[in-house]
């Protein structure tokens with residue numbers, strides 16, 4: 001008898017182990033480790049992953065596998081092992097570890113069918129199958145099971161003649177939004193304008209919009225772009241000029257694009273020196289982790305590209321990770337330009353189905369390079385030759401839900417398996433990584449000069465308190481304003497950066513200082529200009545903006561904070577001649593908008609690019625000679641020991657956008673705390689001194705990289721309950737650890753209540769605690785009953801990036 005060990009799709013403590021199932025005779029040669037199967041579990045039939053096959057079981061009465069869900073394994077041997085490792089490292093359930101490695105389509109609801117693979121004729125199939133495929137383009141999986149032809153199909157699948165397709169049900173991920181489109185041709189529209197009454201200015205504006213851009217547009221977008229109400233559109237719909245329909249908003253922006261092929265540059269001396277050890281490591285087939293520490297614009301990307309090229313020559317595959325926010329069209333162009341259609345791109349703009357298609361290209365070895373954000377680290381390649389993590393310091397590489405993994409750790413683990421180099425690249429490495437490079441745990445490769453031999457841009461720090469004292473109440477210092485005017489005259493471009501992170505716009509009473517908070521969470525509500533609503537970002541609570549202050553009845557209660565729209569308005573007043581492109585979540589929510597705006601800026605259609613985090617990275621335009629940072633310190637005051645590091649990194653990245661080509665660059669940083677070392681040293685672009693300074697502080701306060709930390713957060717509706725459970729946990733953990741470790745708690749989390757649940761935490765700092773994982777598991781076991789029945793929640797984050 002053949003028996004399969006199966007991890008079932010029930011993420012709970014009691015089911016977090018393999019269950020044995022009998023493999024029915026007719027599936028004996030079908031079932032393999034790494035396949036998904038349907039198994040009976042209690043009264044239900046659920047999905048599971050086969051993790052092993054054996055001949056004996058300790059149990060006698062085994063149930064049988066109902067059917068397989070795949071023709072070939074979706075998780076290869078390496079990824080199955082990686083799942084075990086993830087479980088150990090992040091203390092998550094096995095099933096969560098497997099699921100995080102797969103595209104959403106394989107988790108979702110779907111219709112499963114089998115069809116002839118592209119380029120094959122029915123004649124290639126055995127007779128029994130020919131008949132079926134002659135009559136139908138696809139065969140339902142369920143029918144194939146019933147007819148008993150799965151083994152036949154499987155043989156064909158391994159020859160590549162048939163394939164399984166999943167049709168993701170619409171409901172799952174695809175988002176449909178109301179779009180407006182023109183029912184008339186360009187000429188007809190022009191005529192229609194003539195026929196409108198003279199006072200229909202708004203309607204005329206809409207028609208002009210469609211003459212310029214005939215494609216359908218999302219309703220919400222045109223309303224905000226033209227600042228009109230939906231009544232204007234309705235009027236045009238009634239006249240039969242426009243139509244409305246629901247349309248899918250996701251599209252692959254690269255689908256129909258031709259990419260111009262580029263050739264490798266001859267490397268500079270510095271680049272040669274940096275790439276040498278990487279190429280050696282590829283040659284020797286040895287795992288090696290490198291930090292490529294190169295200032296902005298020093299040609300890191302070219303080093304990545306040429307390393308990948310070597311890997312491809314060896315017949316191997318490459319994974320290139322980049323933060324979602326930097327996964328710009330420019331970056332994609334550089335990869336597709338060099339490697340053509342050997343590149344798969346995984347980004348959040350793809351629909352579930354499109355992501356699944358890209359994943360399948362990887363699995364079927366149709367591509368050799370994957371470029372993508374965090375989850376692309378699980379690309380199912382089997383012969384990896386290099387893994388590269390660009391902007392390795394970015395915190396988005398840490399997943400903030402279970403399994404709480406860091407892509408850097410996964411990369412190093414996979415590199416170990418494949419015996420290949422792992423490259424961590426940054427101009428501002430994380431302290432953890434730089435410290436390891438200093439201790440030679442990682443190889444240190446340095447690019448200290450910019451490509452064009454230009455100096456790094458000069459940086460001027462402006463004290464905004466001083467401005468205020470001298471009567472300047474504007475959000476622009478006089479110095480920055482002068483520079484802006486100067487660039488306008490010279491017809492050079494400026495990037496204006498507004499730091500939004502940790503800086504939400506809230507509603508405040510100017511008379512009494514009252515701030516509107518969420519009634520369920522101890523945090524202020526965020527104002528959403530578009531819907532004119534206030535929203536809680538933690539529980540979703542929504543309310544309209546009060547017209548008078550609930551505290552003092554004053555009418556001076558309003559939106560506070562500097563949004564990009566507000567900056568744009570102010571620019572319009574002080575520099576009316578400047579052409580401004582604004583990039584933020586509002587103007588880039590539509591697919592392709594991001595690229596379109598950047599293209600316009602590149603083509604010189606604007607003088608100033610104004611934006612948030614999304615413009616801090618990756619821009620490489622020759623005409624940018626000035627970068628202005630409007631609010632440098634908003635992030636400094638977050639309750640997070642990494643806030644100085646994040647501020648330094650961000651300021652350095654933004655500054656790096658200026659003067660990357662022939663023209664020299666200049667940076668102006670406005671701040672209320674010019675004396676803070678992370679701002680001062682970002683001004684000097686002196687990473688090394690920042691590193692020394694910050695390391696001293698980390699050492700003093702016993703934080704990473706001197707100590708590891710783990711965070712346990714307890715939450716419950718009853719405050720007393722939370723405090724007492726956290727206290728017990730703190731005691732228990734302390735008793736299990738060595739005296740060199742520090743256990744802090746119980747303390748209230750920095751957001752002490754979310755969705756009416758109180759939150760307390762216990763923070764553990766340690767250098768080496770092999771028994772910590774076990775101790776935490778014991779805690780979870782002990783409270784399992786309460787977690788299941790009375791709503792207690794305990795979450796564990798090993799190496800947390802968010803401490804709130």
Ligand SMILES: Nc1ncnc2c1ncn2[C@@H]1O[C@H](COP(=O)(O)OP(=O)(O)OP(=O)(O)O)[C@@H](O)[C@H]1O
Nearest residue numbers: 265266267268296297298299300301302451618656
């Ligand atoms: N060897 C080379 N010869 C000529 N030009 C090069 C060479 N290497 C890189 N470049 C060009 O120099 C510019 C900067 O290089 P690149 O964008 O690779 O730097 P980077 O270090 O990745 O920058 P950042 O991290 O700031 O985005 C690019 O326009 C690139 O095409």
Ligand SMILES: [Zn+2]
Nearest residue numbers: 509512549552
């Ligand atoms: Zn008030």
Ligand SMILES: [Zn+2]
Nearest residue numbers: 518521536539
């Ligand atoms: Zn809330």
